Amino acid sequence: MTISTSDKPFLTRVKESENDHFMQQSVAKAQDAQWDKRTAAREELGNWEQWRDLGEQIRQHVIKYLPDYLEQFSDNVEKKGGHVFFAQTDEQAVNYIKKIAKEKKAHRIVKSKSMVTTEINLDKALLSLPETSIMETDLAEFILQEDNWDEPTHIVFPTLHKNRDQIQNVFKKLGYSGSNDPEEMAKFARKYLREYFMQADLGITGCNFAIADNGMINLVTNEGNADLTMAIPKTQIVVMGMERIVPSLKEAEVLDNMLSRSAVGQKLTSYCSFSGPQVNGESDGPTDFHVVILDNGRSNALGTDFEPVLQCIRCGACLNVCPIYRHIGGHGYGSIYPGPIGAVLSPVLDGYEKFGDLPFASSLCAACTETCPVRIPLHQLLIKHRKVMMDKLKMDHSFNNVLMKGAGVATSSPILFKIALEGAHMGSAPLSKSKETSVDNLFNYGHIEKAPSIASGWTDVRDLARPPKHSDDFRSWYKKHKKEQQEGVSHD
Amino acid sequence: MKVAIFSTCVVDLLFPNVGQAMVEVLERIGCETSLPTNQVCCGQPTYNSGYHKESNKVFYNEIDALLSTDADYIVGPAGSCVAMLRQYPHILKDNPDYSKKAQELADKSYEFSQFVYNILGVVDAGAQLDAVATYHRSCHMTRLLGEKTAPFALLDNVKDLKMVPLPHLENCCGFGGTFSVKEPEISKQMVDEKVDSIISTGARVLISADASCLMNIGGRFSRRNENIKIMHIAEVLNHNVDASRIRYKNQPTTV
Ligand code: SF4
Numbered sequence: 001m002t003i004s005t006s007d008k009p010f011l012t013r014v015k016e017s018e019n020d021h022f023m024q025q026s027v028a029k030a031q032d033a034q035w036d037k038r039t040a041a042r043e044e045l046g047n048w049e050q051w052r053d054l055g056e057q058i059r060q061h062v063i064k065y066l067p068d069y070l071e072q073f074s075d076n077v078e079k080k081g082g083h084v085f086f087a088q089t090d091e092q093a094v095n096y097i098k099k100i101a102k103e104k105k106a107h108r109i110v111k112s113k114s115m116v117t118t119e120i121n122l123d124k125a126l127l128s129l130p131e132t133s134i135m136e137t138d139l140a141e142f143i144l145q146e147d148n149w150d151e152p153t154h155i156v157f158p159t160l161h162k163n164r165d166q167i168q169n170v171f172k173k174l175g176y177s178g179s180n181d182p183e184e185m186a187k188f189a190r191k192y193l194r195e196y197f198m199q200a201d202l203g204i205t206g207c208n209f210a211i212a213d214n215g216m217i218n219l220v221t222n223e224g225n226a227d228l229t230m231a232i233p234k235t236q237i238v239v240m241g242m243e244r245i246v247p248s249l250k251e252a253e254v255l256d257n258m259l260s261r262s263a264v265g266q267k268l269t270s271y272c273s274f275s276g277p278q279v280n281g282e283s284d285g286p287t288d289f290h291v292v293i294l295d296n297g298r299s300n301a302l303g304t305d306f307e308p309v310l311q312c313i314r315c316g317a318c319l320n321v322c323p324i325y326r327h328i329g330g331h332g333y334g335s336i337y338p339g340p341i342g343a344v345l346s347p348v349l350d351g352y353e354k355f356g357d358l359p360f361a362s363s364l365c366a367a368c369t370e371t372c373p374v375r376i377p378l379h380q381l382l383i384k385h386r387k388v389m390m391d392k393l394k395m396d397h398s399f400n401n402v403l404m405k406g407a408g409v410a411t412s413s414p415i416l417f418k419i420a421l422e423g424a425h426m427g428s429a430p431l432s433k434s435k436e437t438s439v440d441n442l443f444n445y446g447h448i449e450k451a452p453s454i455a456s457g458w459t460d461v462r463d464l465a466r467p468p469k470h471s472d473d474f475r476s477w478y479k480k481h482k483k484e485q486q487e488g489v490s491h492d
Numbered sequence: 493m494k495v496a497i498f499s500t501c502v503v504d505l506l507f508p509n510v511g512q513a514m515v516e517v518l519e520r521i522g523c524e525t526s527l528p529t530n531q532v533c534c535g536q537p538t539y540n541s542g543y544h545k546e547s548n549k550v551f552y553n554e555i556d557a558l559l560s561t562d563a564d565y566i567v568g569p570a571g572s573c574v575a576m577l578r579q580y581p582h583i584l585k586d587n588p589d590y591s592k593k594a595q596e597l598a599d600k601s602y603e604f605s606q607f608v609y610n611i612l613g614v615v616d617a618g619a620q621l622d623a624v625a626t627y628h629r630s631c632h633m634t635r636l637l638g639e640k641t642a643p644f645a646l647l648d649n650v651k652d653l654k655m656v657p658l659p660h661l662e663n664c665c666g667f668g669g670t671f672s673v674k675e676p677e678i679s680k681q682m683v684d685e686k687v688d689s690i691i692s693t694g695a696r697v698l699i700s701a702d703a704s705c706l707m708n709i710g711g712r713f714s715r716r717n718e719n720i721k722i723m724h725i726a727e728v729l730n731h732n733v734d735a736s737r738i739r740y741k742n743q744p745t746t747v
Contacts, residue, residue, distance in 0.1 A: 014677050035662075323664045327681040361675055363668025363682070364540055365631035386542025404538060404670075408546025411501065411533035412553045424505055440721035442710035444509065449715075457673035461680040462711030465506050474504055474511035478497075478527045481515065 002121040005151040006334040010357040017328040023161045034320045037265025056375035059311035069212040076215030082289035090120035106202035112226035113138035114206025137225040153330025156316035203233035207240035213248045216274045236286035243310040258373040262315035297349035311374045318368035340368035340378045359385035424467035495523040498568030501533040513730035530557035534576040566601045571633020574603040609642035616649040616739040620732040626658045626695035630702035667708040683712045697721045
């Protein structure tokens, strides 16, 4: 399993991100711009919340009847002369694809953007074949490839962490001598890629949706490279996660619409194609057509609390609204699936040992849940992961197991809480400063700048208000207040 | 109308002025209040941290305590904690002893400004505050409780108060309960961005309907030695009140 992008501990990655000001600025800028575009595109469609209901229904229905739809889809692909391979693991998928490449004596392989092929680390495996070269034809993936196979940091915008100067330097290695103007650089890349395309003998694409009732592959892109990848080479391999299926074109239309608006704030992306093997009378398209359907841990989610994660249509909107992603960026997550969807999905696919930190790295602000076009309750699934780690696996992922369990006891007991209220002011005396503060009305009883134990994380960042004297606390005030009211009434 | 006060552990422990202001506003508008003494905490800190076994006892206690009076409504000064009460029926749906009670509790629980505006129908609480202020919208109040209007509508009618919009209103302040102590490195960057946004408005007062967010943002303001006043919305609505100005929805503006 290779969804991991880093061996460094989580905290190290967070600190590295904190120092990467360029990345932080560019993520914030992209988030803000996408916020406006996405909101406008959804408003234009109208009744967005009802569209979300529909999106959720379609995806839930598919996941519920997944085996049936997969069977129907695969029958339809085979009817048209294509081949379907079910891979339980990344290794099985990679071996199958390598086998095809060898059989076909493929030397020039073109690929279009696909998270699933990144997940199974396909590029490196294919490069190990003799006399084989490979080209990522999506502009951003091309940049990553030419930058020594850098890791993607966003599922829709893989190079979000790179600025135009960095990209210009990457291109210089390929003989580019122009400016850092994005359009000029894109032109260069297009020409460079076009030449490679014409001689390609194997095309590999991902899949946005597989249409069960006609065996077609639906691809949604903005560059057109995926369509070339499908049209030019005579052999084509589609790699898809096993959940990426829809019953018919009708549902694909709904989801393509929601995907485009959610992912890039467009009505529809520039290219939205439905294709499959070349059939009688057609002049282009692959004569040899394969679909690899990948499990690779996805079935771990079936029948569990985490099943909704399979509804995901990979629009990336949850990354674009996430305040954690805003600050730690894609590399902070250490998974090719970053952001809220990554924090939920990565532990499902690859376990808690590796990705147990991610579900805790959330303020549970629910911005992700609010934006998800297919209504995945992302923040609730993060809590569910925490529950599995704490309640079931008894992992040591919390900052202090004993104290948190103690908090559970204390907050369920009115008597213990009363004692705490009575002692809070005195108890905090050794820690408190009465020093003047710049903040009015928060620290009426002084404040604490350095707290011990679990609260030290709090005072590492900010001051803590000191509890009032017991006689001044809310409950004491209320008692007096009620007494005065009653006396007032009896005097009348 | 009888109202039980859901004081929340944060107000009980740290912010008596918020609880007082809330009680005074509610009583001024004609509510008869009570304070169920056995209440402790809504259970968010342990539940959201994954300690679900331990949390059940916290929920049971809170449900029994808050339902112990004959109040028509339960009102609290924190959108986040009220949102938690509203989640009880979902969390306890398979619990034979508590599923019904959880529903009963959720049905009559409201956040303070939501209650004043939507249930009592007050549009002007009669308050006056001469200040330039901005409002921080808490994530849970907005997204989990779904209350986006009430605080803004009430603040708009506070006499002499000039409200300025906060950029990036939608972004979390980085509190997140135990998140703020478990992940200080990330939380700090989030609260700093929030503090910077607030400073950019030029406001002298920061208002919110969640004491926990105020405790977080205010604490960071203090650490950075920035000048600001923190006010819970109940304190604003209880400031310099002229009861003759209290106005309800559907009531003509001029008498
Ligand atoms: S979880 Fe939802 S918002 Fe996030 S990528 Fe998937 S579909 Fe989009």
